[in-house]
Amino acid sequence: MVSLAQTSARERAAFEPGVEIAVEEVSHSFDLEGAPLPVLDGVSFAAARGEFVALLGPSGCGKSTLLRLVAGLEPPTSGVITENGRRISGPDPSRVVVFQDPTLFPWRNVRDNVALGLEAQGLLKTRRSRIDETLRLVGLENFTKAYPHQLSGGMAQRVALARALVNDPDLLILDEPLGKLDSLTRLSMQGEIVNLWRRAGFTALLVTHDVEEALLMATRVIVFSERPASIKADIAIDKPYPRHRDDPDLIARRREILGLLGLHDSW
Amino acid sequence: MSLLTFDAPRADKADVRYRLPSRATLARVALAVAAGGAWLAFAGLTAYWPDQGDWGHGSELAAAAGILGGALALAGVLGGLWPRGAARLRRSTPWLLALGLFFTLWQAATAKFAWLPQPFFPPPHALLEVFVDDWAKLWTSVVASTQLELLGFAAGAGAGFIIGVLLGCFSAFGYWVHPVMRLIGPLPSIAWLPIAFFAFPSSWSASIFLIGLTTAFPVAVLTWSGVASVNSAYYDVARTLGASRAFLVFKVAIPAALPHVFVGLFMGLGASFAVLVVAEMMGVKAGLGFYLQWSQGWAAYANMYAALLVMSLMCSGLVTLLFRVRDRLLSYQKADVQW
Numbered sequence: 001m002v003s004l005a006q007t008s009a010r011e012r013a014a015f016e017p018g019v020e021i022a023v024e025e026v027s028h029s030f031d032l033e034g035a036p037l038p039v040l041d042g043v044s045f046a047a048a049r050g051e052f053v054a055l056l057g058p059s060g061c062g063k064s065t066l067l068r069l070v071a072g073l074e075p076p077t078s079g080v081i082t083e084n085g086r087r088i089s090g091p092d093p094s095r096v097v098v099f100q101d102p103t104l105f106p107w108r109n110v111r112d113n114v115a116l117g118l119e120a121q122g123l124l125k126t127r128r129s130r131i132d133e134t135l136r137l138v139g140l141e142n143f144t145k146a147y148p149h150q151l152s153g154g155m156a157q158r159v160a161l162a163r164a165l166v167n168d169p170d171l172l173i174l175d176e177p178l179g180k181l182d183s184l185t186r187l188s189m190q191g192e193i194v195n196l197w198r199r200a201g202f203t204a205l206l207v208t209h210d211v212e213e214a215l216l217m218a219t220r221v222i223v224f225s226e227r228p229a230s231i232k233a234d235i236a237i238d239k240p241y242p243r244h245r246d247d248p249d250l251i252a253r254r255r256e257i258l259g260l261l262g263l264h265d266s267w
Numbered sequence: 268m269s270l271l272t273f274d275a276p277r278a279d280k281a282d283v284r285y286r287l288p289s290r291a292t293l294a295r296v297a298l299a300v301a302a303g304g305a306w307l308a309f310a311g312l313t314a315y316w317p318d319q320g321d322w323g324h325g326s327e328l329a330a331a332a333g334i335l336g337g338a339l340a341l342a343g344v345l346g347g348l349w350p351r352g353a354a355r356l357r358r359s360t361p362w363l364l365a366l367g368l369f370f371t372l373w374q375a376a377t378a379k380f381a382w383l384p385q386p387f388f389p390p391p392h393a394l395l396e397v398f399v400d401d402w403a404k405l406w407t408s409v410v411a412s413t414q415l416e417l418l419g420f421a422a423g424a425g426a427g428f429i430i431g432v433l434l435g436c437f438s439a440f441g442y443w444v445h446p447v448m449r450l451i452g453p454l455p456s457i458a459w460l461p462i463a464f465f466a467f468p469s470s471w472s473a474s475i476f477l478i479g480l481t482t483a484f485p486v487a488v489l490t491w492s493g494v495a496s497v498n499s500a501y502y503d504v505a506r507t508l509g510a511s512r513a514f515l516v517f518k519v520a521i522p523a524a525l526p527h528v529f530v531g532l533f534m535g536l537g538a539s540f541a542v543l544v545v546a547e548m549m550g551v552k553a554g555l556g557f558y559l560q561w562s563q564g565w566a567a568y569a570n571m572y573a574a575l576l577v578m579s580l581m582c583s584g585l586v587t588l589l590f591r592v593r594d595r596l597l598s599y600q601k602a603d604v605q606w
Contacts, residue, residue, distance in 0.1 A: 073506060091506045092507075108599075117509060120520070150598070
């Protein structure tokens, strides 16, 4: 029975990418020299299959910690996180993270960095062609032999994106992936990521502290409070893509969200 | 570019021919001629001033130095005929001049005027005599020393690397090994020498152990620190991509630690040379250390200098080899130190 259920779940996943993620009453604290430092306080939300959810909040509020918990890198202190109804107990290549720093392995060239996931899962032989496909997708097909120190910040982050996408994830976890890029590269990559998401249909969770970025990319924006983070607002953005930053609706939303973050007077 | 380059070369070569050489060109020619002169002076001194002792092969050395000096002076004047060769030679001319002067001074201070006490400071042709007459023995010594060094170093580097990786990856291993390493590691391996020579079946195997011990300590410590200082984000990335524990060790920790490992290997190699020489002087009946000791017993001072020279070439060669291996394995890095 169990194996049958798993097979059907996997088959369904093969035809229909994306997963449902449910975060239920999750609290988390760090042990700081004996004293617990609470970072998440009773956070609950659910992301539907194929949704693009942006988690927005002041810097240091615990958004990134929440992503680490969803990725399975750490267990939450209390509460449950589920993927398609199954509890997340450890990392899994179906949930891939793109971190703020590209963290490419400096001893591997671009191609071998992208191959990392397939190699770790023993899929290198059967799915080798995916590597070149993915490199083409992020526009790096001419840099396969380059080493990380030879790449610009934007190119390195594209490699990190390819390293995630080559695994055909059901959930792409984006932890401020554009935070350290220059503003022009940032703008073009926002569009690229949205296009990749629309094409592949995975569920996406994006942590950002850039209100505009959240409004341009996500189907839903969840606004967090200061640490310990709790949810202040959950706003659906049902606008078609591509979106424009001077859309009056988005500007109104931007004012609203900045107000929630305590920046009423910001221009 | 050549010793006789005339200012900036123009498209019209015929025109250039008749320009006067620039000051820089003249300086280069003068340097090459001076270098040639220094070697000719060395040759003349060696050949025509009487020796104050009995050393062989003086005339051969004088002939060789004379040919080199003449060739250098000629190359300085005619360098323009073969620009590429002249450009290559130009880098070495300051060194060739210095060496020519050094040899002349050395020859004068020893064989010719005995300013340095004899027989402790033999002249250049005495060393040449050793190389010509005793090369077979020197060669077998080099082979013996290299073999001993490489075997000991390989054993020590392998053991140190494995210990370092285990220390970095498994805390249970560290609980037992760390205190032992803290106690034994800093002890100079030479201190083990008396015990090693009777505890091991032969002085040769004892030396392998001592060289290995010397190498293993820095390699273990630096491998350990390399593994311990791996950016934890690398592990996060690999874990989210489905990496197993073995993958984290072999494909993340070890490659990331490799630059540190090589620092340890360099330290271990340097320290192991000292142990090699002492072990050969004290017990092993072969190798350059033994040759050195044996020469001293016979008051064969020229042989000692010759052995010293060969030994430094051997050690330098081994260090170069390690650098080559490092440059190949860490080719992804921007080159830092060139050996």
